[in-house]
Amino acid sequence: MTTYLIQNARVLGGEPTDLLLRDGVVAAVGRGLTAEDAEVVDAGGLVALPGLVDLHTHLREPGREDAETVESGTRAAALGGFTAVHAMANTDPVADTAGVVEQVWRLGHEAGHCDVFPVGAVTVGLAGQRLAELGAMADSAARVRVFSDDGHCVSDPLLMRRALEYVKAFDGVIAQHAQEPRLTEGAQMNESELSGKLGLAGWPAVAEEAVIARDCLLAAHVGSRLHVCHVSTAGSVEIVRQAKEQGWAVTAEVTPHHLLLTDQLAATYDPIYKVNPPLRSAEDTAALRAGLAEGVIDVVATDHAPHPFEDKDCEWAAAAFGMLGLETALSIVQETMVDTGLLDWAGVAERMSFAPARIGRLTGHGRPLDVGEPANLVLYDPSVRRVVDAAELASLSRNTPYAGMELPGRVVATFLRGRATVLDGKAC
Template sequence: MSYLIKNVSILGAAPGDLLIDGGVIAALGAATEGVEGAEVIDATGLIALPGLVDLHTHLREPGREDAETVESGTQAAAMGGFTAVHAMANTDPVADTAGVVEQVWRLGREAGYCDVYPVGAVTVGLAGEHLAELGAMADSAARVRVFSDDGKCVSDPALMRRALEYVKAFDGVIAQHAQEPRLTPDAQMNEGELSGRLGLAGWPAVAEEAIIARDCLLTAHVGSRLHVCHVSTAGSVEIVRQAKEKGWNVTAEACPHHLLLTDELAATYDPIYKVNPPLRSAADVEALRAGLADGTIDIVATDHAPHPHEDKDCEWAAAAFGMLGLETALSIVQETMVDPGLLDWAGVAERMSYAPARIGRVADHGQPLEVGSPANVVLYDPAVRRVVDAAASVSLSRNTPYAGRQLPGQVMATFLRGVPTVLDGKLT
């Protein structure tokens, strides 16, 4: 099927036409001629972006299909404008072998809503004791290039060094969950005056910053690639900035919730706001936005972490860490970065499509909207204002921290290699 998208603004530029034919972008410009039988889409007022790429998604399958499946998670991704996601390894069984990563990869292909690139575990069973089958996962049909024990830190420096050395052979990257476990026993929220007043065990910023500093030094020593997951503090931003100034091969991500929400929400004792790393102070939020704007933080990644009702509808201390993110990420970035003038839409494309595809070594995504490029395209309406309805989520879980909040923008269409997965704001 061919599609002639009329009057669309590519990356916020002057409106023009975009023709999708044969799975690629066939033509661009004013008054573009369609092909016979092409479906015409009036995109007046809409912005065209390249398909978004998420470097940090939890799809839960295998093992926790009560929270999410590859199919439901990729449906949520498509609704959020994503055409590719990287599925984290903390499943059950853990994605620490070629067999498990190939299973996740094949489930993504069968679902067809977006491409799924499994992230391999760094250590066997995420136990932090022995390296997993990194080479076998890299050589598998899934071609794993990102490895992470996300949810847990690779806290042993010798083991982290060996992992960094190992992945050099196939241009892989270690994505670190930066959390010194000896500084965060039973941690519940950001450490500060508020945690003391609420009686919740604190998660100090230094526990994140110490691991990032250590791993930046290890990366420079080994000459490998490090990616820092979910940066959350001003001090972390500064450490990453210094590493980049030295020319070290370090990249970093920020999550939408860390760009918008603060630790003040913990005062409600509502576990919907319990996340790891925790929501931080307003000063940290400001530093994250500045770091994302100036390129110190390379990308936005969702850390989409679905949980069933019973894992969140309980007292704070017993509740699971994590919140949904795929369906609202672009709206949060518009609210926190675009509307205040910190980023333009070309900057959004860099941080949510081009850069994550480069970091994850994904060749078929993160391509500019040019003639001949794969037709991974998102049509987004920035003028819409919508109230987030948790019940309307296509995820199997409902743990969004934005329920009842008004957010800007809505994804109106998502095309994966020229095939619409979302049209008129609905799954196809």
């Protein structure tokens, strides 16, 4: 394994220091380090962060390899600064058995760009009828600790209660896609005056908020852990805040696109902006930023959702929900949170590395860049600006809403246990 001497990196945005990476760990930290056997990386002006951890990634394999594979998706993740991703269960076949989650886990290991931690389905086939093999997935080689029917809400309160009770045995967490199905039948965009003008069926905020409120109460009742996926409304932030104030074991995530984009983009009728939950109002976006800054929202998660060209190049109503997110996440967090003064780089590390690793119960990720810790880190240049070119993305899909947009920052290097997966901005 190559030994790397990273010189003059600003760890968590602090004063420049050197990092020696050897045998998969951080071997030394300090000024003026030397190592004759090391490959030197000049990190002057770069911020060093612990490797990012994504709690919410769609890798599509098995079943939709035309949209993404584990190999292509994890390459995109590494280019975005991630050393670990949680792969959602809505594959074909669904990741609702030990066999499927182990397949995804092994594909990630073989690809080698970043670690892949499969998310197990809560219910068989995501159908919401009966619990999947939660215990078998937890005991498998993949060691699943996060379970979600993402893309579908576990709308049955009794089933949700049973799932929360079940995962307590192995300290698991249920990650809920909060969407009351009866309130969102045929919904296409955020319910507002604009949805009426555009003739697109509205998606009310209460459809999300009602499920979050119910599940917070259920989690408190059974003493289990609940994680709320892709919070998108100001009301949802307040419900999560109240749950946390009660001391309940509730965590929440927000996506980069809900921090930056608003429902006004639907006026273009361009399906690139069609996503679940939908883009919300500017007031919601402001509340999400404030909630993330305060820590009411624990995590930024990408909800990276690749789709082939034909699933997006069609009329709005027929188009698939979802956007790419892995390669642009850190830039959007800089744009919306760091450059606005809402977070410093230590805060970014907490919300994009430490907190998601804690929620996912990961042991080798989300660790400080201290001596003896796994050498999982990203070097990031916040001083540059770049125009997003969809054709240059590593994903097999091209459904990014940021194409042609100028964003700040660039991932220069990513290291997974001391091995470079990205150098000079290019995948290794």
